[in-house]
Amino acid sequence: MTALVSKPKAKTPNIVLFFIDDLGYGDLSVTGALGYKTPNLDRMAAEGTRFTNFMAAQAVCSASRAGLLTGCYPNRVGISGALGPQSHTGLSQSEETIAEVVKAQGYATGIFGKWHLGSDEEFLPKQQGFDEYYGVPYSHDMWPLHPWQERAKYPPLHWIDGNKPGKEIRTLEDASELTPVITEKAVGFIRKNKNKPFFLYVPHPLPHVPLAASARFKGKSERGIFGDVLMELDWSVGEILKELKSQGLDQNTLVIFTSDNGPWLNYGDHAGSSGGFREGKGTSFEGGQREPTIMRWTGVVPAGRVSNKLLSAIDILPTIAKLTGAKLPKQKIDGIEFVELLKGDESKTPREEFLYYYRRNSLEAVRKHDWKLVFEHPGRTYEGSLPGKNGQPGPAPEDHQFPKALYNLARDPGERYNVLEQNSEIVAELEKIAAAAREDLGDDLQKAEGKNRRPVGTSGKK
Known part of the structure; x- marks a missing residue:
């Protein structure tokens, strides 16, 4: 009798996730940027799939990151806005992040870049499933050189190595080290973990203001x-892709590139482009939430493809979980896997x-397919x-004060033509979605608490 020979277990993919700060939809040359080129990202798009209907979880720093890493609408996990260095709140340790989900599968996990989910030690990445962390704890404008004088009472800004403060970032010259140092750390992590599966999270702090580029790219x-900053970020992506290839990992790594929210438009020549979408960062219009998104996995994700299907950053966690064979978080999440x-x-x-939530917990718009009710x-x-300049x-x-409005994003992606009065049945359908959201997550504008929101983490410090 012939013995049955078991097939070797399929190798699960490495994951590299770039999360760029304040990048607008129009800020890559593949999406129409002028005055500079992003050849590495253009090549990544040619070798992978560009998703044109990909939404940030919320159009602001901390909330967006909470949504990405937990697979939840940020207000479900109690995170809103951009947490300051003295907030003494952060992502609760009861929440499970992408890092914790894949770590249970034997993955090495590293983050190099901006965290912004709580700067007290109990909230830092090493307490949220990451083996290694080197980066900044929050936005690098939260420092004594902040341009808004009334908010310039911030403490010194330090690099964080693991759980400990490192070198202080005092000047724009110091800030010019952000992209090259993060790139160097990320490349080192790949080399160190080339023989095991890994999750590498690279949340670059730039092009959030204040802008700074190294001497190699300045001017x-x-x-x-x-x-200059975008050229350097593109270089960073290229260096990491090059390292994957040199280590023979190119065929077994899913690389995801996206952004936390749209451009901070009032910074003028120091801000990016929403690519023609309405408004920008801090708004529930498409310019605030629709992000340039590229995914590449050689031989698995189709090359040169454009997909217009609606997706969100909250869908990344369940998708990674399915690809790696990991279990989903024990508590309810909102993301939907999109492996197929x-x-x-x-x-x-x-x-x-x-659902387009903003501020603490305000439901500002809902969408179904191409219809969006604001x-x-x-x-x-x-x-x-x-x-500004x-x-x-x-x-x-x-x-x-924005009025109630209905937009057909298939015909009017700029959200300029309110067709509310012409489509009462569609409005009624979207109102039902909103009613269910308010029961589940609440709505400050309607004074609805919501049944299924979870508390933010608190450190007890004052």
């Missing part, structure tokens, strides 16, 4: 310092709906104000 673009779509099956539509709400607007911000009023 190299026709777009000023912003273009990722691998090229365009008949799949994993996500039909998306509720009356106060919010930030960049329109009608002259943007040379690193100084122009006005961006936070109390603009």
